[in-house]
Amino acid sequence: MELELGTDRIRGVIDGQIGWLIFNNPARHNALSLDMWQGIADVLKAFAADANVRVAIMRGAGGKAFVSGADISEFDQHRANADQRATYGEVAGDASRELARFAKPLLAMIEGYCIGGGLATALAADIRIASPGSRFGIPAAKLGLGYEYEGLAKLARIVGPSRARDIMFSARFMDAQEALAMGLINVIHQRVDIEAETLAYAHRIAVNAPLTVAAAKAAINAFERGSQSDEVARVRQLVDGCFNSEDYKEGRRAFKEKRPPDFRGC
Numbered sequence: 001m002e003l004e005l006g007t008d009r010i011r012g013v014i015d016g017q018i019g020w021l022i023f024n025n026p027a028r029h030n031a032l033s034l035d036m037w038q039g040i041a042d043v044l045k046a047f048a049a050d051a052n053v054r055v056a057i058m059r060g061a062g063g064k065a066f067v068s069g070a071d072i073s074e075f076d077q078h079r080a081n082a083d084q085r086a087t088y089g090e091v092a093g094d095a096s097r098e099l100a101r102f103a104k105p106l107l108a109m110i111e112g113y114c115i116g117g118g119l120a121t122a123l124a125a126d127i128r129i130a131s132p133g134s135r136f137g138i139p140a141a142k143l144g145l146g147y148e149y150e151g152l153a154k155l156a157r158i159v160g161p162s163r164a165r166d167i168m169f170s171a172r173f174m175d176a177q178e179a180l181a182m183g184l185i186n187v188i189h190q191r192v193d194i195e196a197e198t199l200a201y202a203h204r205i206a207v208n209a210p211l212t213v214a215a216a217k218a219a220i221n222a223f224e225r226g227s228q229s230d231e232v233a234r235v236r237q238l239v240d241g242c243f244n245s246e247d248y249k250e251g252r253r254a255f256k257e258k259r260p261p262d263f264r265g266c
Helices: 034-049 072-078 082-101 117-123 149-159 161-170 176-181 191-206 210-224 229-243 246-257
Strands: 010-015 018-023 055-060 065-067 106-110 113-115 127-130 135-137
Touching: 010 034, 018 034, 018 191, 034 082, 055 065, 055 117, 055 191, 065 106, 065 117, 082 149, 106 117, 106 191, 113 117, 117 149, 127 176, 127 191, 135 176, 149 161, 210 229, 210 246, 229 246
Parallel strands: 018 055, 055 106, 065 113, 106 127, 113 135
Antiparallel strands: 010 018
């Protein structure tokens, strides 16, 4: 099922338990335009509201880029000064908040360029899977623009402050092997295999207990964000929900009966 959106540069497709968020601007290497930021938020909200969707996968159309950054051709119109940046930031910020609050597992399938805002978007995923020819970097220092705190904090948490400084100060590009070594991505698959391998991994997650997976994601996110008391309390509620769930009963039954469990997320 394809979602109806206000732009054709973002596609949202639901295929059983898997939701696909597709950056569909291949003529510009999937550079993010303002309408694409809005589309990202709309797709993620739809996936969050659909109980059938258990895992979401982000990918770029065309095979040459995941996302090559923000669409610089729009900068004169939408980001020429601080006031315009604030307006642009409201729309992009809505998408960033949806990425940050998305409670279901989110994978990034990366082929080709993953640059600037594309890398920041990929960092919002829980798992990043890349092809060997992928390239990573944040060239903000070559454009003179500033990078928001949230994106750089996430980068520093994943690769460490020293590597984050290198990435930002040098504005250099990295290949997939270097990205893997620093923890920027989780695994590399050959291009001919990457879609099948990503789907297989997504389905492996999808058959597990959704409440357990959601509680685990919430706990890790809370840790990453400094173990705020309200987030930790929310995690405890989610863990209690797991123990009180029908899925926990089903898991115990399935173990005793030596069969795969049929989790319903309740």
